[in-house]
Structure formats: structure tokens, C-alpha cells
Amino acid sequence: MSDDAMEYREPLKVKPVERFSSSQIETVHRASMKLLAETGISCAGRTASEVYRAGGCRVEETKKESRTHWQVYFPTQLVEEILKLVPSRVVLGARDPKNTLLLDASSPSVYFGTGSEANVYLRSQLKKFSAEGGHTIQYPVFTEEPGSIKALCESAHLMQQLDQVDFFIRNVNIRDESVTPENKDVNVFFASLLHTSKHVQGGLTDPEALPAVIRMARLIGGGQEHLPISFIVCPIKSPLSMVADSSEKVISIARQKVPMVISSSPQGGSTAPIQEEGITAQINAEILAGIVLAQLAGPGAPVLYGSVPVRARLDTLHDCYGAPEFVRYAMDCAQMARWYGIPCYSSAGVGDAKRPGMQAMAEKLYSYLGTASAGAQYIHYAFGLLAGTNIFSPLQAVLDNASVRLAKDILRTADFDEEGVDAAVQEIQTAAAGSGMFVRGIRKQLRRNRVSHPYEFVSEDEEDRVFAMAQQKLDSYLAQEAEGLSEAVIRQVRGQIPGLLPIETWKGGSL
Amino acid sequence: MSRKETVRDLEHSIIMGHIDSDDEGYDGMMEGTPGTMELVETALEEGIDPQDILTVFNEAMDQVGVKFESGEYLLPDMLASAECVGEAMEILEPKLAAGSGTGKGKFLIATVKGDLHDIGKNIVITMLKGAGYQVKDLGIDVPADDIVAAVREYQPDYVGLSALLTTTMIEMEHVVKKIREAGFNGVKIFIGGAPTSEEFARKIGADKHCRDAMDTIEKIEETRDVS
Ligand code: B12
Numbered sequence: 001m002s003d004d005a006m007e008y009r010e011p012l013k014v015k016p017v018e019r020f021s022s023s024q025i026e027t028v029h030r031a032s033m034k035l036l037a038e039t040g041i042s043c044a045g046r047t048a049s050e051v052y053r054a055g056g057c058r059v060e061e062t063k064k065e066s067r068t069h070w071q072v073y074f075p076t077q078l079v080e081e082i083l084k085l086v087p088s089r090v091v092l093g094a095r096d097p098k099n100t101l102l103l104d105a106s107s108p109s110v111y112f113g114t115g116s117e118a119n120v121y122l123r124s125q126l127k128k129f130s131a132e133g134g135h136t137i138q139y140p141v142f143t144e145e146p147g148s149i150k151a152l153c154e155s156a157h158l159m160q161q162l163d164q165v166d167f168f169i170r171n172v173n174i175r176d177e178s179v180t181p182e183n184k185d186v187n188v189f190f191a192s193l194l195h196t197s198k199h200v201q202g203g204l205t206d207p208e209a210l211p212a213v214i215r216m217a218r219l220i221g222g223g224q225e226h227l228p229i230s231f232i233v234c235p236i237k238s239p240l241s242m243v244a245d246s247s248e249k250v251i252s253i254a255r256q257k258v259p260m261v262i263s264s265s266p267q268g269g270s271t272a273p274i275q276e277e278g279i280t281a282q283i284n285a286e287i288l289a290g291i292v293l294a295q296l297a298g299p300g301a302p303v304l305y306g307s308v309p310v311r312a313r314l315d316t317l318h319d320c321y322g323a324p325e326f327v328r329y330a331m332d333c334a335q336m337a338r339w340y341g342i343p344c345y346s347s348a349g350v351g352d353a354k355r356p357g358m359q360a361m362a363e364k365l366y367s368y369l370g371t372a373s374a375g376a377q378y379i380h381y382a383f384g385l386l387a388g389t390n391i392f393s394p395l396q397a398v399l400d401n402a403s404v405r406l407a408k409d410i411l412r413t414a415d416f417d418e419e420g421v422d423a424a425v426q427e428i429q430t431a432a433a434g435s436g437m438f439v440r441g442i443r444k445q446l447r448r449n450r451v452s453h454p455y456e457f458v459s460e461d462e463e464d465r466v467f468a469m470a471q472q473k474l475d476s477y478l479a480q481e482a483e484g485l486s487e488a489v490i491r492q493v494r495g496q497i498p499g500l501l502p503i504e505t506w507k508g509g510s511l
Numbered sequence: 512m513s514r515k516e517t518v519r520d521l522e523h524s525i526i527m528g529h530i531d532s533d534d535e536g537y538d539g540m541m542e543g544t545p546g547t548m549e550l551v552e553t554a555l556e557e558g559i560d561p562q563d564i565l566t567v568f569n570e571a572m573d574q575v576g577v578k579f580e581s582g583e584y585l586l587p588d589m590l591a592s593a594e595c596v597g598e599a600m601e602i603l604e605p606k607l608a609a610g611s612g613t614g615k616g617k618f619l620i621a622t623v624k625g626d627l628h629d630i631g632k633n634i635v636i637t638m639l640k641g642a643g644y645q646v647k648d649l650g651i652d653v654p655a656d657d658i659v660a661a662v663r664e665y666q667p668d669y670v671g672l673s674a675l676l677t678t679t680m681i682e683m684e685h686v687v688k689k690i691r692e693a694g695f696n697g698v699k700i701f702i703g704g705a706p707t708s709e710e711f712a713r714k715i716g717a718d719k720h721c722r723d724a725m726d727t728i729e730k731i732e733e734t735r736d737v738s
Binding site: 064065067119173175181205237243267269270271313314315316317390 | 585586587627630631634649650677678705706723
């Protein structure tokens, strides 16, 4: 089937808000080109340095403390030529073809999904608290649990059911004792694909696992043209360095032509300048260096412009997501990516707060709105993340689903034409001459899906019942049966893919 | 300038994180005035005893610590001051009477094999230098054998290990074991990084776990007091 004839998951279409003027964009582009040409990238990977050299970069070998590095200098013309090879449309497949995503750099259409590899899984349970005078409230209590395969399965199952989640990035670090660096990748992808029919994305711990992961995805994808999986690689260590093993992952994934995010995550104030023009010029240079590597290794390889700029906290220099810069940086990168014609992987919706609550809500809401308004195609980190990116809370994910729905509804483009305006004029004239009421008109717009719903968790009485309602919803989702794979496919995968561990489901069964 | 004035200016320049005359300092007004580097040179020219200069460093950093604890200073402010002392120590060190040194000791530090995270490690280095320790940084992704070889070469009083991944923190255990097996039983091993804990330090036989840079300074000063 050609990509045009395919059915895609419905994105949020926006009219992008652009923070940079066109001359500011060009200045940032020139600054990045200057960094790449004059300072270059300090590359720790021998293979990558060879690919760069063969592709026309100037490469100088240097030794620091008995370790060899290659300083790679990028002629601007070469970078600009290579960027022409980058596909502007990337299709991300899914087990259920209806969940296939189309990321088109020329169209500011936005998808939201999960992210991070949280070490902590935060369980919640409602408790009743009472005060003098017979007042009671329900509030959740929380318990932290180390990430595990079971928690990853539960989380994939929940994300399958949350309607605003468009894709699933493995969001829990599996820390079971039986997990080794060699078997981690197949188990992460298997646990995820078993529980969600949405697109699944993850990193690669062991480059050797690549063929097995792709083979498994083929078996599970069942002969579809687009694999239900893709990869994230962060080959950059800011400022301007490239890591040996990740640069090799870029090369091997690019050769397979499997979609891949090439990301950089500098921290404004500690590993990049804190001011937006500085961090944007730097991250842009870093991502482009990674993309050039992918294109030299596999010309035309589908890649996403992986921008994860964050800001440093000023008291500890830890990463900070509640600061407005987190949103501004992301918006700036979305605009740069669009200018280059490359689909943008971006980030929004991380709470610095350690528990669900008002702080987390405030931190997340502004960032959903800001980042999505810039038209980044693929927004990760958006569900359940707290304590920076260290905690995943299912309860928070249910709350976030409601918030993302609101953000999407606020941002969707005004999609009317002259005919619509004429119809409205007629409606106004009729009502003005008659009853003065427009109630009939509501039904028509409801049927056309043009009336938004208020916030999902509203209370009729004085008590704020957001947590109670969200927890009930969470419990009901978790009680559902998984929309899993058929026994036959599971058997086939287990028969052909070595290293798969037994999967114990959160409901007590095993797969 | 009188010696007293020099000492006062030096202390002030450290508190203001004013490293040299090109730097604008804490209040943004100090560009063009002598900074820590120039003032240390002046102090030495005026014949001020290097040991007394060291005392100025310590007193200035104590005040900076108080400002940080009270919230008046942010971490970048404190690091700017620590950097002044760290750089100035390079000038002062050779001038201190042989043997007396700073007396504080040598600290060897590395991010363990498989791990590339170094923001936290770098902060710790700046603070340690600011507190007068001599620091040797082996960088990131350092194999256990290289760390042991460096311990042999530099004979440090302390070894610091950093890891940010649950998969690489396990590597710390190997490093501790190898250092001890090589017979370096006196060297104190400090560990840090988000996934590590006091309990983990105990389990792998490290001497101290440090939550952050300030905690590191407190714990290292404690071990010195004890010894
Ligand atoms: C910045 C960052 C990066 C940067 C690193 C830049 C750099 N120069 O260090 C980049 C983008 C390169 C990166 C890469 C990766 N990262 Co990373 N990263 C982080 C992040 C966001 C912040 C870490 C940080 O710098 N904190 C700020 C400093 C100040 O705090 P600190 O390190 O804890 O240090 C303080 C103390 O711990 C202590 N201390 C630290 N070291 C020492 C040592 C001694 C001796 C002492 C005494 C004290 C001490 O003092 C410090 C100062 O106060 C964390 C998330 C988090 N919140 O921890 C993820 C995080 C650590 N990364 C993570 C991951 C998964 C990765 C990647 C694998 C990503 C990927 N898929 O490619 C790669 C790994 C590369 C590798 N092999 O190491 C995960 C780890 C999960 C796990 N498995 O355990 C985390 C937790 C994020 C997440 N939730 O998913 N990362």
C-alpha cells in the first residue's frame, strides 16, 4: 500500500506558534554551521570517524589521557547537501494498522506519547482522611517500587487504553535480577508489544540485539510494510562530543533503514548555555552531526530531529522541567526542525514534583500547551512522569490524559470555511428573529465533533474529587483484559527469539 | 596597597566569585578590577605568607557556604567562588613550604566504566578544589584497571567514583574490590550519583556515600577530623 492510501492515527493539527523570526532562524543555523566547521565534534567512535571521513569531513586523530578521539570538522556545504537526503515524512508502524503514525515535517500535526526509563514505579491507593467536625476527604497514598518487567507490562496496558496516548516509549526501567544487558532489549520490546497495539519505541542497550529485535517486530507486525517499532539513540554528549557505542548504534540502525530518533539532551546552564540562542545553536549542531552520520551510513534513512533540551536547576544543577525555558527551548527546536524539513521529536509534560498534585499539574499543563503549539510532530515524556524523569506514576498518567485532551482541544486549528460562516450567519439571523436561543445548533456541532468537553474529573459538590475519580478510572483500566497477541504469535516469537524471560502479568497470570 | 587591604580584597573577590579582571563578578560590576588571580600574585609579591593566604581562602569559602545555605547564593554562585580558589591554588601550591602543603590531601575521581554522566562529578571536583584538595580527574567511562593503575601512580588519599545508571553502579563494586585487592587499604573510597545510597556504599565496601557536593565536603572534612 502506498503511504498516501494508508489510514493514520488522527494527530492534533495546529497552526504553529513561532518564536524565532526568519532572520533569527538563519542566524542560529549559521551559528551551528560555524560550530560544526570550526570546533567540530569530538568523536570517540572509530567506526563513526571513518564514516565521517569517507563522507567528506575532515577528521583529525587526537589522544587525551591515552584515549583516542577523532575531531570531526564539517564543511557547511557538505552538511547542507546531506540534509537534502533526509526524508521529510516518516511513517511509524503499529501492531494495529489504525495506530500507524505519519510524521510529516511540512505539516505541524502533533502526536503525544510516553518517555523516559523511570527507575521508580509509583503505585497509588485511595484512603479516607478525616478531620474534626466530621469532614472527610479521599486522597491517594503512594508506594515506590523499583521498575520491573511486570510494571512495564502494566504501564503498556494502561497506555493502550488512554485515548490521548498516540505512541508508547518504554517508560519503566526493567530492573529484575534476571535482566542482563544482553537480554534487556528483546524483553523490553516484547513486554511492550504484548500489551499495546500502538507504535512502540525504545533505546538499544546492546547493539548486538538489533537483528533479534527487528525479527521479533516483523513477526509481531505480521507482514505489514512498516515495523511496529523504532529506536531512540542519543549519540551526543554535550557539548559537542559523540559517544563511541551510541555512534555505532546510529550506523547500524541507519543501515537497516528502521526509523530512529537522533537525540541530544543538553542542560541549559550546565552542559550548554542557559540562554535560548546559545542552547539552540548548540543542540542544533549536535543533532545535525548525528543526522549526517546516519545519512552517510544509510542514505535516506528515516530519522527524527531528537531535541530534548532541558534547563538546569539553579540550586543543584539537576535537570528542571517546570521552568519556562524547558518549553521555550522545545519550541525553538521544533521551529528549527521544521525549517530543515525533518520531523521533530520533542518533549513536554514532566513534573519536577515527586507526587501527583497541584505542582505537577501546573508544571505539565503549560508545557503541553506551549510545546504542542509549536507544532513538534512527536512529543514524548507526556504521560505519568514525576521527579524529573525518575518516577512513573500510573495515576498521574490518567490525570495527564485528561490534561492532554484539554490542551489538544484548545490548540486545534480553526477549521471553518466560507460555507461555515454563511451557515453561522443564517443561524444567528434565525435565532435573532425567533427564540433568541441557539440550543438546536449545539447538536449539529456535537455531531461534527466540534464541541469540546470540559475537564474530565469534575465534582458536583464542594469537595475536589479529582484524585478519587482518576484512581477509580485507573483501577478500572487495570482490571481490563490485555488486548494481547494471539497464542500462536507468542509461541512463534518465543520459539524464534532467544533471551525472552517469562512474563508474569500484574493480574497474576503468565504469558 | 597595604597587606591588610590586599587580604581584604582577596577575600572579597573570592566571595564575589571574581576570578580575574576580565570577569564581571557576582554583582556584574567588577570587570576591570583585580580578581582572585591577580590578587594572589599581589599578595605573594607583598610577601604575605602563603599559609596565611590559604587561611583567607578557607574563611572566604566558609562565608560562601553560609550564603549558599541561607539561599542568598545559588549553586552557580558558589561554584564560581570555588573555581576562584581552585585556580588560585595552582599558583599557591608550589609556594607552600614543602611538606606543609595544604595538608588536605589528594582526591582521585572517575565516572565508572559504561557510564558517561559527569555533571555531578564535575561539580564535586570544583567544590573539592575550592576546599583546597588536589584533584586528579580520570574522566568518564573509566575501566576498573585504569583506576587501580592511577591509584598506584598518584597515591591519592581519597578515591571518588560516580555512576548514574542502575546498570553501571554495579561496576563500582568491582572497582572497590580491585583497589582493596591491590593492597590500597588506607585510601578512603567515596561514591556518589543518583541511584547510589548509603546502604549500597556499605554493601560494596565503600567508605562514604555522598548525596551532593556539599555533603561531600562535609563528609571529607569529617574523615580528616577523625584521622
Ligand atoms: C543529564 C543526563 C544525561 C546526559 C549526561 C550529560 C553529562 N555530561 O553528564 C546525557 C544526555 C548524555 C545522558 C545520556 C544517557 N542517559 Co542520562 N540522564 C541525565 C539526567 C537528566 C541528569 C543527571 C545529572 O547530571 N544530574 C545532575 C547532577 C548534579 O546530579 P548527580 O549526577 O546526581 O550528582 C550529584 C550527586 O549524585 C553527587 N555525586 C555524583 N557523582 C559523585 C561522585 C562522588 C565521588 C561523590 C562524592 C558525589 C557524587 O554529587 C553531585 C553534585 O551534587 C538523569 C536524570 C536524573 N534526574 O538523574 C538521566 C539518567 C541518569 N539517564 C538515563 C539514561 C537511560 C541515559 C541513557 C542510557 C539514554 C539513552 N537511552 O541513550 C544515556 C546513557 C549514556 C551512558 N552510557 O551513560 C536514566 C538512567 C536510568 C537507569 N538505567 O538507571 C536517567 C535516570 C533518566 C531517566 N529517568 O530515564 N544522560
